[in-house]
Amino acid sequence: MKLRKVAAEEPFVLAAMASLLGALLWLNLRPRLLLQFFYSAEMLALTHLVTLGFASSLVQGLSQRLVPQLLSVARPTPRAAWGHCVAWLLGASGIVFHFAVEGFVGMAWATLLTLAAVLWFCRNFAGVWRAARGGDPVARWVAASCCHFALVAALGASYAALRVWGIGAAWLGAPLLDRLGAHLHLGLVGWIGGAIFGWQLKFLPGTRASERVERWRFWTVQLGLLLLIAALIGGAPTLRAGALLVAAGLAARSVPALASWRRNAPGRVEIAAHALLLLLAVVGVGLAFDWPAADAPLRYPLELAYGYVGLLGWVVLTVIGTSWKLFSAWVWEERFLPERGLKPTPRASDLPSAWLRDGSALAVVAGLALTVAAILRSADGSAPLVLLRCGLALHLLGVLLFAAQFLRIARWELLKLDWHPPR
Numbered sequence: 011m012k013l014r015k016v017a018a019e020e021p022f023v024l025a026a027m028a029s030l031l032g033a034l035l036w037l038n039l040r041p042r043l044l045l046q047f048f049y050s051a052e053m054l055a056l057t058h059l060v061t062l063g064f065a066s067s068l069v070q071g072l073s074q075r076l077v078p079q080l081l082s083v084a085r086p087t088p089r090a091a092w093g094h095c096v097a098w099l100l101g102a103s104g105i106v107f108h109f110a111v112e113g114f115v116g117m118a119w120a121t122l123l124t125l126a127a128v129l130w131f132c133r134n135f136a137g138v139w140r141a142a143r144g145g146d147p148v149a150r151w152v153a154a155s156c157c158h159f160a161l162v163a164a165l166g167a168s169y170a171a172l173r174v175w176g177i178g179a180a181w182l183g184a185p186l187l188d189r190l191g192a193h194l195h196l197g198l199v200g201w202i203g204g205a206i207f208g209w210q211l212k213f214l215p216g217t218r219a220s221e222r223v224e225r226w227r228f229w230t231v232q233l234g235l236l237l238l239i240a241a242l243i244g245g246a247p248t249l250r251a252g253a254l255l256v257a258a259g260l261a262a263r264s265v266p267a268l269a270s271w272r273r274n275a276p277g278r279v280e281i282a283a284h285a286l287l288l289l290l291a292v293v294g295v296g297l298a299f300d301w302p303a304a305d306a307p308l309r310y311p312l313e314l315a316y317g318y319v320g321l322l323g324w325v326v327l328t329v330i331g332t333s334w335k336l337f338s339a340w341v342w343e344e345r346f347l348p349e350r351g352l353k354p355t356p357r358a359s360d361l362p363s364a365w366l367r368d369g370s371a372l373a374v375v376a377g378l379a380l381t382v383a384a385i386l387r388s389a390d391g392s393a394p395l396v397l398l399r400c401g402l403a404l405h406l407l408g409v410l411l412f413a414a415q416f417l418r419i420a421r422w423e424l425l426k427l428d429w430h431p432p433r
Contacts, residue, residue: 017074017086017087017088017091017092018071018074018088018091018092018094018095019071019072019074019075020071021071021095021099022067022068022070022071022072022074022095022098023067023068023071023072025063025067025071025099026063026064026065026067026068026071027413027416028063029059029060029062029063029064029067030060030063030064030326030409031409031410031413032059032063033056033059033060033063033064033322034322034402034405034406034409035406036056036059037056037402037405037406038399038402038403038406040052041395041398041399041402042395043056044314044318044381044384044385044388044398045384045385045388045393045395045398047310048310048313048314048317049186049187049190051109051110051112052109052110054109055106055107055109055110057317057321058102058105058106058109059106060321060322061197061198061202061321062102062105062106062124063102063103063106064325065202065321065325066102066159066197066201066202067098067099067102068329069155069201069202069205069206070098070131072209072336073131073135073152073205074086074091075340076209076336077135077138077152080148080209080212081137081138081141081146081148081149081152082141083135083137083138083140083141084137086134086135090130090133090134091134093130094127094130094131094134097123097124097126097127097130098124098127098128098130098131100120100123101120101121101122101123101124101125101126101127102120102124102127104116104117104119104120104123104124105117105120105121105124105166107120108120114170114173114174115174117170117174118167118170118171118173118174118175121163121166121167121169121170121171122167124163124166124167125160125163125164125166125167128159128160128163129160129163131156131159132156132157132159132160135156138152138153138156139153141153142154145221147208147211147221147224147225147228148208148209148211148212149208150208150228151204151205151207151208151211151228152204152205152208152209154200154204154228154232155200155201155202155203155204155205155208157200158196158197158200158201158204158235159197159200159201161196161200162193162196162197162200162201165189165192165193165196166193168182169182169189169193182243184242184243184244184245188242188243189242189243191242192238192239192242192243194317194320195235195238195239195242196235196239198320198321198325199231199235199256199260200235202325206325206328207231207263209332210263210267210280210332211224213280213332213335213336214267214277214280214281214332215270215277216266216267216268216269216270216271216277216281217263217266217267219266223262226262227259227262227263228259230255230256230258230259230262231255231256231259231260233252233255234251234252234253234254234255234256234257234258234259235252235256236252237249237251237252237255238252238253238256239252240252249298250295250298250299252298253294253295253297253298253299254295254298256291256294257291257292257294257295260287260288260291261288261291263284264284264285264287264288264291265288267280267281267284268281268284268285268288277331278331279327279330279331279367279368279371280327280328280331280332281331282327282331282371282375283324283327283328283331286319286323286324286327287324289319290316290319290320290324293312293316294316297312297313297316307389307390308386308389310389311385311386311388311389312386312389314385315382315385315386318378318381318382318385319378319382322378322405323374323375323378326374326408326409326412327371327374327375329412330367330370330371330374330408330412331367331371333416334362334367334415334419337362337416337419337420338358338359338361338362338419339358341358341361341419341420341422341423342356342357342358342361342422344423345422345423345426346422346429354429354430354431355429356429361418361419361422362415362418362419363415363418366411366412366414366415366418367415369408369411370408370409370411370412370415371408372408373404373405373407373408373411374404374405374408374409374412375408376401376404376408377401377402377403377404377405377406377407377408378401378405379401380397380398380400380401380404381398381401381402381405382401383397383401384397384398384401385398
């Protein structure tokens with residue numbers, strides 16, 4: 011299978027790397043954001059830098075190559091790919107910038123441009139739906155994630171329209187935090203998670219199951235998400251049932267992956283990410299069952315830690331564990347395949363560094379643990395700022411090591427270095 015460079019892939023990936031580094035630098039400069047109530051314009055800007063700038067950009071960038079290669083879907087024309095890329099980067103950066111400066115009118119217009127870019131993305135890969143109808147389990151997850159992507163973008167645009175122009179007050183009457191929860195879960199579990207779950211069936215053998223089991227996992231998560239969103243936005247009495255179904259579907263994927271850690275050394279970072287996903291599922295069920303109570307001092311810090319671990323823990327660890335395989339395979343294909351047979355060439359597995367992979371994961375996990383401990387201790391006002399600073403510094407170190415791994419692999423393509431066999 012030949013992996014060719016495709017149009018508009020690199021701007022997405024570079025924007026994702028820059029956004030992740032920017033978000034961790036932001037937090038290291040403003041650590042007190044994690045010790046206060048999380049609804050503020052600055053925190054919304056930071057959150058969207060992670061969700062749009064990092065996670066969503068990376069998934070879209072990888073999809074430019076993975077969807078055509080692995081699902082036999084026609085790739086978009088260069089014009090369509092670049093048009094979608096430009097619209098997305100303008101819209102996403104507009105949302106982050108206007109939240110940061112509290113320019114809510116500009117933010118609302120940026121959400122409309124972002125929604126148009128999302129619909130453009132779904133149109134570019136409309137062939138995924140045909141593959142999903144054909145029974146391909148990977149295509150089924152990816153198609154569902156595209157649907158959730160459009161829904162979460164539409165929700166964001168509707169929230170902005172209500173905030174700025176008062177449009178939608180009649181049907182967006184749910185409490186603010188419930189609407190934010192719906193937006194987060196639809197994006198994190200439905201869009202980003204759906205894409206991750208689909209591609210892991212290809213790249214992480216421990217997640218694979220029979221067609222019958224995989225179908226059950228898929229529909230359990232989808233039904234659970236539907237009930238969860240209906241409860242958070244429409245007030246339906248389905249919150250607990252939805253949380254339990256989502257948790258059951260996620261556990262059915264993650265428990266087998268955890269059981270495979272002994273025989274899958276290269277995938278242990280991804281397996282660690284599955285452990286975090288199980289932890290998130292348990293905490294999510296606890297929150298749905300009102301533990302801790304809504305008026306308890308621990309409630310808001312736990313919700314903040316829950317979102318932090320989901321976005322900057324589970325997603326980041328999954329990317330660290332998976333991307334080195336993809337990037338090294340693609341760089342090897344572009345740089346060394348034409349030279350194979352003419353001169354000594356490395357294997358794709360020679361390009362990344364196992365030390366950088368494991369070191370970045372360990373630093374992220376350690377930083378995550380210290381940061382979450384500081385957030386939770388803020389419930390009684392005793393969180394030492396030094397603990398939070400140490401956690402964020404370690405987290406940033408892990409991301410810097412991940413960026414170093416990315417550059418280490420990319421240098422073969424960027425600098426056209428000659429490879430010499432080791433002695």
